[in-house]
Amino acid sequence: MFLFDWFYGVLASLGLWQKEAKILFLGLDNAGKTTLLHMLKDERLVQHQPTQHPTSEELSIGKIKFKAFDLGGHQIARRVWKDYYAKVCWCLSDSWEANIDNGSFADSASSLPGRRGLQEAKRELDALLSDEALANVPFLILGNKIDIPYAASEDELRFHLGLTNFTTGKGKVNLTESNVRPLEVFMCSIVRKMGYGDGFKWLSQYIK
Numbered sequence: 001m002f003l004f005d006w007f008y009g010v011l012a013s014l015g016l017w018q019k020e021a022k023i024l025f026l027g028l029d030n031a032g033k034t035t036l037l038h039m040l041k042d043e044r045l046v047q048h049q050p051t052q053h054p055t056s057e058e059l060s061i062g063k064i065k066f067k068a069f070d071l072g073g074h075q076i077a078r079r080v081w082k083d084y085y086a087k088v089c090w091c092l093s094d095s096w097e098a099n100i101d102n103g104s105f106a107d108s109a110s111s112l113p114g115r116r117g118l119q120e121a122k123r124e125l126d127a128l129l130s131d132e133a134l135a136n137v138p139f140l141i142l143g144n145k146i147d148i149p150y151a152a153s154e155d156e157l158r159f160h161l162g163l164t165n166f167t168t169g170k171g172k173v174n175l176t177e178s179n180v181r182p183l184e185v186f187m188c189s190i191v192r193k194m195g196y197g198d199g200f201k202w203l204s205q206y207i208k
């Protein structure tokens, strides 16, 4: 019963109560996808190994069906992303990791070993955005880890992902007539439980 109450509360607060949502978590490795999934699932912060195999969590209570696919973000895992498109009516393009530790974007993509480059994120995102199979799928882009000093600002992230003039607007924006795919950027920190709730609320208005 406790679980039910908690779950109801979370879904209601995210605007997902009584809606059927399938959400795909995509993003570079280490972005925080699995952390977010578990935070949504049982509000626990758990340290995870990198995701090797796709996992899905299906939670169903009353009328709600909430299914999230968590696909690993490392290079090989990215190859299977497209196998999941068909199953998805909702896409959460999660957390292009944008923290920079020397304050310079110019070399963040290439010169620092192990660093997630914004260029790499942009490349993957562009491929998703231009994929026919995802043409009508709304994209919520979460810029995670804003708790880290030097994390990119929202404007920087928009700029480097090439989204400056592409996002469709926060708040309530009716796009049904316009044939435009909903796309917005929200900054968040999963560990601090900040920001992603606003993102999901935004997303929920586009769930039919």
Ligand SMILES: Nc1nc2c(ncn2[C@@H]2O[C@H](COP(=O)(O)OP(=O)(O)OP(=O)(O)O)[C@@H](O)[C@H]2O)c(=O)[nH]1
Pocket: 027, 028, 029, 030, 031, 032, 033, 034, 035, 036, 046, 047, 048, 049, 050, 051, 052, 071, 072, 073, 074, 144, 145, 146, 147, 148, 188, 189, 190, 191, 192
């Ligand atoms: N500082 C900070 N660290 C975070 C945050 N969210 C996740 N992390 C950390 O980032 C690391 C990677 O998180 P995961 O959830 O495993 O990342 P993933 O996107 O699932 O990675 P793959 O499975 O490799 O694709 C972990 O050490 C998390 O604790 C956050 O909001 N802030």
Ligand SMILES: [Mg+2]
Pocket: 033, 034, 035, 048, 049, 050, 051, 070, 071, 072, 073
């Ligand atoms: Mg993972």
